[in-house]
Amino acid sequence: xxxxxxxxxxxxxxLPFLSYSQLSAYFNYNDVYIGKNTCIGIDFPINSKFHIKTxxxxxxxxxxxxxxxxxxxxxxxxxxxLQNFGAELEFNYTLWEKEGFSRLYVxxxxxISYSQTRSTDDIYIGLFMGDSAYVFQxxxxxxxxxxxHYFGLGLEVELTNRxxxxxxxxxxxxxxxxxxxxxxxxxxxxxxxxxxxxxKYKFK
Amino acid sequence: MRVNYFLKALWIMSMILCSTTIYGQEFANLNFNDxxxxxxxxxxxxxxxxxxxxxxxxxxxxxxxxxxxDNQWHIYYNRFHAYRLENFIGLQGNLFLDVVSFKNKGKxxxxxxxxxxxxxxxxxxxxxxxxxxxxxxxxxTTDVRPHALAVEKTIGVGANAAILNNWFLELKAGAxxxxxxxxxxxxxxxxxxxxxxxSGLSLKCRIK
Numbered sequence: 470x471x472x473x474x475x476x477x478x479x480x481x482x483x484l485p486f487l488s489y490s491q492l493s494a495y496f497n498y499n500d501v502y503i504g505k506n507t508c509i510g511i512d513f514p515i516n517s518k519f520h521i522k523t524x525x526x527x528x529x530x531x532x533x534x535x536x537x538x539x540x541x542x543x544x545x546x547x548x549x550x551l552q553n554f555g556a557e558l559e560f561n562y563t564l565w566e567k568e569g570f571s572r573l574y575v576x577x578x579x580x581i582s583y584s585q586t587r588s589t590d591d592i593y594i595g596l597f598m599g600d601s602a603y604v605f606q607x608x609x610x611x612x613x614x615x616x617x618h619y620f621g622l623g624l625e626v627e628l629t630n631r632x633x634x635x636x637x638x639x640x641x642x643x644x645x646x647x648x649x650x651x652x653x654x655x656x657x658x659x660x661x662x663x664x665x666x667x668x669k670y671k672f673k
Numbered sequence: 674m675r676v677n678y679f680l681k682a683l684w685i686m687s688m689i690l691c692s693t694t695i696y697g698q699e700f701a702n703l704n705f706n707d708x709x710x711x712x713x714x715x716x717x718x719x720x721x722x723x724x725x726x727x728x729x730x731x732x733x734x735x736x737x738x739x740x741x742x743d744n745q746w747h748i749y750y751n752r753f754h755a756y757r758l759e760n761f762i763g764l765q766g767n768l769f770l771d772v773v774s775f776k777n778k779g780k781x782x783x784x785x786x787x788x789x790x791x792x793x794x795x796x797x798x799x800x801x802x803x804x805x806x807x808x809x810x811x812x813x814t815t816d817v818r819p820h821a822l823a824v825e826k827t828i829g830v831g832a833n834a835a836i837l838n839n840w841f842l843e844l845k846a847g848a849x850x851x852x853x854x855x856x857x858x859x860x861x862x863x864x865x866x867x868x869x870x871x872s873g874l875s876l877k878c879r880i881k
Contacts (some may be wrong), residue, residue: 524856571836572717591811593801600812603799625840626834628775632832635843636874666874 495635497667501584502643502659503545503615504530508557512669518563526555526580532590540656541645545615546587552612555582561623570623572625576637578663582615611649618642619663633669638662677828682845697721697879702729702843709851709869710753710790710823712736715765719877729767735790742850747796749853750867753823754795756836760820764792777835784845786827786871794818825851826873843875 494511499505510524528552533543549552561576587610591603621639628634644658697720704715712846717731720848727809755761773781795818808865829847836842 512738548792569835570838571842581857590803591813596809597802597804597812598809600800600814602802603813604809605799605801605811624842626832628779628832629778630776634832634844635841636844652760 491671491673493633493669493671495524495667496667497635498608499526499580499643499665501580501619501663502543502619503528503617503662504531504543506555506580507665510557520559520561520563520574521559522555522557522559526557526574526582528553528555528582528584539588541586541613541615541643541659542583542661544586544588545582545584545613546609548585548587548609548664552584555580557581563652570627574623574625575621575640576621576623578617578619578637578639578641578665579616580617581659582617583612584615585612586610611647611662613650613652614646616646617646617663621663623665628668631671634666635669636666640666652662674811677831681724689833691836696726697723698879700729700841700877701880702731702743702875702877704733704875705767706733706788706871706873708788708825708827708871709750709867710735710788710825711738711751713763713788713790714786715873717765717784719767721771725771728770729769731765732881733763733765733788733790735763735792746834747820748818749794749851749865750869752794752796753790753792753821754817755792760802761790764789765789773832775832775834777838779832779834779841781830781832782845783828783830784847786825786847786849787824788825788827788871790823790825791820798848818857823851824854825849825869825871829871830871833875833877839879841875841877841879843877844873845875846872 514594832847
C-alpha cells in the first residue's frame with residue numbers, strides 16, 4: 470500500500486519542477502566502458518543552473534576482437550531484444566554560460582545495463598616456430614548487471630533557438646554484478662573514460 | 674615519384690590559399706579527425722570566397738595508434754604509423770558550401786575534404802594454422818609495411834555553432850574514397866582504393 474502511494478505521489482512532486490522548467494528532449498551517442506549506445510530522454514532544469522536528465526539507453530551491438538582479454542570492456546552484447554535497453558540518469562550543473570550562445574557544465578552520468586556479453590578472444594598457448602601462437606575463442610556469458618558512473622565536463626552550444634549541440638567527456642567507474650557469472654575480483658570494478666555527443670531540442 | 678605527389682599537393686594547396694587572401698571572413702581551425710588512415714590533429718586556415726562558399730587548407734599531425742588484429746584483415750585502414758618526422762605531417766584541404774544558417778552565424782554545410790598521409794603501416798595480424806594433431810591455432814605477427822601514400826577524399830555534411838561571438842564548435846562526418854600508392858611495387862599492387870568513412874570535431878576562431 471505504502472509503495473503504491475509513493476508511486477502515485479512521486480510524479481505529483483515532480484509537477485512543480487516541470488511546470489516551471491523548460492523541458493527538452495535529447496538524443497546522445499555515447500562511448501562508455503561496456504560498449505557504445507544511443508540514448509533518448511528528457512532534460513529538465515530544476516533551476517537556472519541545475520539540470521536532471523533521464524532517458525532510455527539503447528545498446529549498439531559490436532562484436533569485438535582485440536587482444537585486451539577484457540571481461541567486460543566493449544564486450545556487452547544484447548542476445549535478446551530486451552537486453553538492448555538500459556537507463557540513464559544525469560545530473561549537471563552550469564559552470565559558465567553565455568546567454569544565447571553556449572553553456573559549460575560539470576556532469577555526473579549514470580547508466581544501468583543488464584545484458585549478456587560476447588567476445589572473440591585469442592588465448593595464448595605458447596610459441597610456434599618462433600612466433601606467439603593463440604587459440605581463437607568466442608565467449609558468451611550469462612546476463613551481467615553493469616552500473617557505470619562518470620564525472621566530467623560538457624559543452625552545450627545553441628544551433629537554433631530550439632536545437633542545441635551537446636558534447637561531453639568524462640572519467641568514471643564501472644562495476645558489475647551477477648549471480649550466475651563468476652566475476653574475478655579485478656573485473657568487478659573498472660575505471661575508464663566516456664565520450665558523448667548529441668542534440669537537444671527545447672519544447673518551449 | 675613519391676616526392677612529386679607531395680610537391681603537387683603542396684602546390685595546389687598554396688594556389689588555393691594564395692587565391693583566397695583578398696576578401697571574406699577568415700577562420701583559424703583546430704581539428705580532430707578520425708579518418709581512414711587513423712586519427713590526426715589538423716590546423717587549417719579557412720577563407721570565405723563568397724557568402725556561402727569557403728576553402729580551407731593546412732597541415733595535419735598524425736596520431737600513432739597501433740591497431741590490433743581484427744576480423745576484417747585491414748592492411749591500411751587505421752593502420753598508418755609514423756616512424757619519421759615527415760610521416761607525422763600531412764596536408765589537409767577542404768571546400769565548404771553553406772546550405773543552412775543557424776543562430777549566431779552558425780552554419781549547416783556540405784563539404785569536400787582531402788587529406789594526405791605518407792607513412793608506413795603497422796598492425797598486428799593473426800595467421801591461422803593447425804598443429805600435427807589437427808588442433809587449430811592462430812599465430813600473432815606484427816605486420817609493418819613500407820611507406821605508402823594515402824589520399825583520402827571525403828564528401829559529407831556538418832554543422833557549426835557559436836560558443837562565443839568569434840568561437841565556433843563544428844562537427845562533421847562523411848564518406849568517400851581513399852587511394853593508396855605504394856613504394857614497394859615488386860611486392861604489392863601499385864595502386865589500390867577503398868571506400869572509407871571520416872568524422873571530425875573542430876574548434877574555429879574567426880580572425881577577420
